[in-house]
Structures are given as C-alpha cells and as structure tokens.
Amino acid sequence: MIDIHCHVLPGIDDGPTTKVEALALARACVADGITHVVATPHVFPGRFDNHRAGIAQLCMKFRQVLVAENIDLELSFAGEVRLSHEVIDMVQRGEIPFLGEVDGWRTMLLELPDAQIPLGSINLVRHLAGIGIRPVLVHPERNKAIMDKPERVEAFVDEGCYLQITAASLVGQFGPRVSVAADFMLKKDWVNAVASDAHNLVGRPPRMTEARHILEQRFGKGYAEELTYFGPARLCGREREKLAVPS
Numbered sequence: 001m002i003d004i005h006c007h008v009l010p011g012i013d014d015g016p017t018t019k020v021e022a023l024a025l026a027r028a029c030v031a032d033g034i035t036h037v038v039a040t041p042h043v044f045p046g047r048f049d050n051h052r053a054g055i056a057q058l059c060m061k062f063r064q065v066l067v068a069e070n071i072d073l074e075l076s077f078a079g080e081v082r083l084s085h086e087v088i089d090m091v092q093r094g095e096i097p098f099l100g101e102v103d104g105w106r107t108m109l110l111e112l113p114d115a116q117i118p119l120g121s122i123n124l125v126r127h128l129a130g131i132g133i134r135p136v137l138v139h140p141e142r143n144k145a146i147m148d149k150p151e152r153v154e155a156f157v158d159e160g161c162y163l164q165i166t167a168a169s170l171v172g173q174f175g176p177r178v179s180v181a182a183d184f185m186l187k188k189d190w191v192n193a194v195a196s197d198a199h200n201l202v203g204r205p206p207r208m209t210e211a212r213h214i215l216e217q218r219f220g221k222g223y224a225e226e227l228t229y230f231g232p233a234r235l236c237g238r239e240r241e242k243l244a245v246p247s
C-alpha cells in the first residue's frame with residue numbers, strides 16, 4: 001500500500017519526538033503492509049513553522065537512517081498544509097511541499113480546522129486552482145461541520161479537490177459520527193485515497209490493513225486496491241502503467 005499522509009519524521013511536529021520513535025513507526029508501517037510512505041509534517045504557520053526545504057532535508061536524512069536500519073520502506077515527502085490565507089504567500093515563496101502532479105495540476109494536502117469550514121475556504125481553493133494547484137482535502141470526515149452535514153464536502157469536490165479519508169476513521173477509532181461521514185463520501189465515490197495519518201504507535205498507529213479489509217468487505221477488492229494503492233500513487237504523480245500490481 002502507498003500511504004500519502006503520515007507523520008513519520010522525527011522532531012518536526014506532533015509525530016515522533018526522537019529518531020528511535022520514528023524508526024518504530026516506520027517499522028509499524030512496514031508491518032502494516034505499507035511499501036511507500038509519504039512523510040507529511042504539519043505546515044501550520046505559527047504552530048508548526050515547517051516549509052519545503054526543511055522537510056526535504058530531514059526526509060533525506062531519515063531515508064539514510066532507514067537504509068542503515070535495513071527497513072524496506074520507500075520514503076518521500078509532502079506536507080499537511082493548514083488552510084489559511086498564508087498559503088498563497090507560501091506558494092509564491094516556494095515554501096509549499098507539494099505531493100505530486102496529476103494531469104498538469106500540482107497536488108497538495110490541505111487540512112481544514114477541526115470545528116468549522118472557515119469562510120473563504122472555497123475562494124482559496126479557487127485561487128489555488130487558478131495557479132495550477134489542486135488540493136487533496138485530508139480527513140474531511142473529522143471536521144465537525146462536515147460530520148453534521150457530510151454533503152458540505154460536495155462544494156470542494158465540485159471545485160476539483162481530491163479527498164483523503166483516514167484509515168482509523170473507517171475502523172471506528174474516532175467514533176460513529178466520523179465513520180458515518182466517511183461512509184457517506186465513499187458511497188458518493190468522492191474519495192481518492194485512504195491514508196494512515198499515523199503519528200505514533202500508541203494512540204495513532206497506521207491501521208491501513210484493517211481499513212483495507214473493511215473496504216474489501218463492503219466495496220470489493222478492486223475499490224480497496226484503488227483507494228490504498230492506485231489512487232494514492234496517482235496523487236503522488238505516478239503513472240498507473242508503471243506500477244506493479246500490489247500483492
């Protein structure tokens with residue numbers, strides 16, 4: 001499986017604090033059936049002041065650590081960008097760590113706040129589209145306004161946003177309202193990827209295999225494969241024809 005949203009890099013956000021913890025999470029990813037993980041530290045001005053160059057450097061260093069430890073896990077990077085007016089300036093300054101490119105559009109993980117959909121969110125998405133960027137909205141099912149009315153996501157889908165649901169939401173870790181919202185989006189066929197959003201081994205481990213089994217049981221093997229492998233690969237900018245069929 002390809003995991004496009006994981007806080008696996010050490011000491012950069014609310015993921016692992018130390019290299020040892022980060023290695024433990026990387027091993028847990030492998031054990032969970034993940035072959036390629038995209039390290040996506042928070043990019044949240046004023047809270048986690050991360051940007052492309054710093055994340056790239058840490059990713060390179062951690063990749064060497066994985067090799068030294070014989071951990072067979074492909075590692076790339078992007079960032080979980082918090083929705084704010086600062087995003088536009090960051091794009092212009094080249095500070096956004098993009099996920100990849102799809103059909104000429106750059107893709108970027110975009111996170112809403114927990115409680116509401118801020119006024120102007122759709123305008124920001126439109127502005128991004130105007131400069132060739134398509135957001136991947138991360139875990140919309142965990143946003144309270146969307147939990148109240150999951151159809152609120154449609155406005156983002158209509159503007160070309162991709163959607164990423166979190167594995168633990170399908171498993172039920174965040175409660176029934178989150179699962180119901182995730183289910184609504186799956187049934188509408190709005191979802192492009194399921195990702196771990198793992199932060200650690202205790203409260204936020206990967207859980208991709210469990211989520212994949214649930215998808216298989218409810219929607220069939222093909223759909224489960226699409227959301228855990230081909231869809232994520234596409235959002236990273238990989239062509240389907242060049243991908244191996246997952247085991």
Ligand SMILES: [Fe+2]
Nearest residue numbers: 005007080197
């Ligand atoms: Fe995250």
